Amino acid sequence: MTYPTRNLVYGLSFMAAVMVLGVVGYLLAGWDLSDAVYMVVISIFTVGYGEVRPLQEEGLRGFTMLLIVLGCFSVIFVSGALVQFLMEGQIRRALGLRRMSAELKKLNQHTIICGYGRIGRMVAADLKSGQRPFIIVDKDVRRLETAREAGYLTLEGEATEESVLLEAGVTRAAVLATVLPSDAMNVFITLSARDLNPELVIIARGEDPATERKLIQAGANRVVLPAHIGAERISHLILFPEAAELIDDAEKSQHLKQELGDLGLEMEEAVIPKFSPFVGKCVGDLESLHSGAFLVVALHRRGGGTELRPGRETLLHAGDGVVAVSRGSNLAKLLDLSDGK
Template sequence: MIHRAFQRIWTGIALFALTIIVAVIGYIALGWTFSDAVYMVVITIFGVGYGEVEPLDTTAERIFTIFVIVAGTSSVIYIVGGFVQMVTEGELNRAFDTQRKSRTIAKLNDHVIVCGFGRIGRVLAQQLDEAKQAFIVLDNNPERVAMAETRGYLVHTGSASDEACLQDVGIERAKFLATVLPDDATNVFITLTAHELNPELLILARGESITTEKKLRLAGADHVVLPSSVSGHRIANLITQPTALDVLAQNNERTALNELLTQIDLQMEELEVKKNSRLLGRTIGEVEVRAKGAFIVVALRQLDGETINRPGVSLSLNVGDVLVLLGHEGAIAKFAHRYQYQSELSYQGGPV
């Protein structure tokens, strides 16, 4: 519709320009000068009404002037009509889209509310879509909203911490709510608000810090997901299988694995213990304590080539040991810099 309106505007402009050219040439052909012809065309088409530049004595002059008035006025009206059509249809389309979306949301029942369309939110929405589970995405970021709409998801623009927005997406009829924002405080507030609006709602909340889990459960979360912990256990289980060691040894498989982990803001990397490292002689447990939840140790590759899966917390680090770490992107580099370990940070063929 909008395309047709633009086409109409450009057609009107072309007709208007053609009318002016033909009118000027016509008056010149009737014996007028170029300046008189242009002036006559302007005051005639725009209806200024200053009077004729020269007397219109002949029938041909009068008929031609009538043609100029009709053609010029019609082309202007056509152009204005195109603009009106463009504005009207654009507003109507937005109104119809809003009304359609409202009707769809009103029909939702036992659906899932996904609060936040970040990396985890996108993975979650994709899985729900593939499972044919009814869901709606709630986000206040225009770029993320546009991205969700492009993928064909039902989206509502607004803050998930706002009661009115939660009511707009049918929280009283929803079965699940998943708040997967990267900010713990916001997830706690959303959990608390959602639980008050619908005590029967099953709430799944994302937590960045282990200490947040208790707060989320007190706020009303039925399940708390700590991406680093969940993924750590999963990767550790994979490592205990023989095929998992092959995955860690092949660059193309490591890249694919990291791409998967990146979707949930995680990265698996190798960190070698150098002879001047401050971590030399420390235990695995001490390393994880100093990391403060930034990453976990899923494996240890010793200098002699032996790989220890899920190493014990009492195991000490020696020169040449390589730690296989799973944590948030950039967390290992920050940890290394903090403990004067940046210069000794090395990756075995790049990130694992």
Template sequence: MHGSLKRILTGAGFLSLTLVIAVAGYRLSGWSLLDSIYMVVITVFGVGFGEMGPMTPQLRIFTMLVIIAGCTSVGYIFGGFFQMITEGEINQALGARRMTKEINTLTRHVIICGYGRIGQILARQMVEAKQPFVIIDNNLTRIETAEAMGFLVRLGNATDEGILESAGIERAKVLATVLPDDAANVFITLTARGLNPNLIILSRGEYPSTEKKLRQAGADHVVLPAEIGALRMSHIIRHPAALSFLEETVDGSSLNELLSQIDVQVDELAVVSGSPLIGSSISTVQVRGKGTFIVVALRRVDGTTLINPSHNVHLAEGDTVIVMGHKGDIPKFAHHYALKRQMRWRGDVVQGQS
């Protein structure tokens, strides 16, 4: 682009200089100012209505030089314009090809359908978490904004199977559809579930009545922004001191960071194949832990979560036990019972065999 712009400016400068010299030449030959300007214009732009005054041999040679210089300048300017257009198209094509190539290399990435207010916040969070993602939106302005941020994008309707496939939905880990249109979110959820049965789908719902439809379409989690906002306002009204404590303690750090100050953490212990805890009850797990932690939740292999599960609930292969306890004790317990441990720390999940 810089080369083509420089070419245009050079041509314009040379043309201006040619016009000034040409007018001065005709004036020196005794022509009036108007006749000189008129002669220069019809000469440079090839109109050629005829001479406006007496033409000496020297003036004819001068006129030929004006024609050559003027036509060369105009051609140089138009060449710069064509170069600019061509470069833009080529760069656009190369950029699209590069982006397609990058998307094709992604695995276990996140697809964000919609780059509105929620989509933009979600994209920033993915950047902070260093989680690769692709944005889909049918609005060219929003796509250009996302592309200017360096994000991988796809322009099109997320309800189209071809667009979802171009975003690598077969290899994706999570799809988040955050459009303000519930009907579109339901259709996207249904389409995405058909393309990737193992995909984790997060769907936005504007109305509580839509939650059931989204889950029937295949959504694993439904987020209702209006309900979340109302609940937060309710908590501020009913429990202002507790909420302020959680938000402001330790310079606004997360709950896990706060717990770490007292040597406590929240962990996930996945019950793997061959674990001696398969078939054991929650009470057995806590007894074997010798009081070093408490079980706060149980996520079943089918994805359902039991908060504060009953002591009589039994574990199965593939279940995940969410516990809270001292940092040094949980790894020992996991190692002893051959559990796959997923430690939650500062909001991230770090997997490690212990």
């Protein structure tokens, strides 16, 4: 709790205590509850109306004077604390905006994340873990407040507007990720960003597979279809439940992909079709193609079970899942070739 907030809470608590004390005092003097509450209110806030009942007893007069003094003090204290509380919020907001403006000008070769929804949150968390500078652009004030609480640099505005992209430093940025749930907005942002920075790497989200071509034509370097990826993942888990031990550990999987990427390699997974020329052949036959472009590291058997580091003489069967390390070749296309070449 900040200092102004604490003062405001203390002031309101003191005022409430004074009001309760006043009501109890008048009740003990024989007044009814309605008259007691009314007398306490006009005394504390010094309205100046006449007394509800004549104050002829010396003790009751002294009690009323004490109530007026304590009430005035509580009102003054609460008023000051309230002003301090409101001013602190304005000052903090002004300083925060100035700090963000200064940090925006310092950004260079950074990433712009358009949209702070479910995917935007995950992207921001990963970039923070990777210590990559980035800024979040969104028009939703509540989402931006959540992002700022997480320590992220934010910019309020509509990412489809060129002025907002320029303020986010699109001309100095290295990557722009537009992850809004609207395909039309992602296409528009991609067009605007590509026009402002021809060298920018643009990664766009797409909901409808038919939008992928439009995003590429608009200037996106990569298009990600979350629904398609999720469906493939679910299908894979249904077909090969034992594969979890190989790919479910997110930390190990990410580390492995990074290590392979540094070597110019990537991991691929594909199912052997029923009429593939590799049905009944050995792992060595697959690895010998394309001058050793593939290295089989695991087999997910159709009947169940996973074979890690299978030998070159291991037979391949229809429906088996092949996990291989390659140099950018298309494993799925290779397994489906009619002549095996």
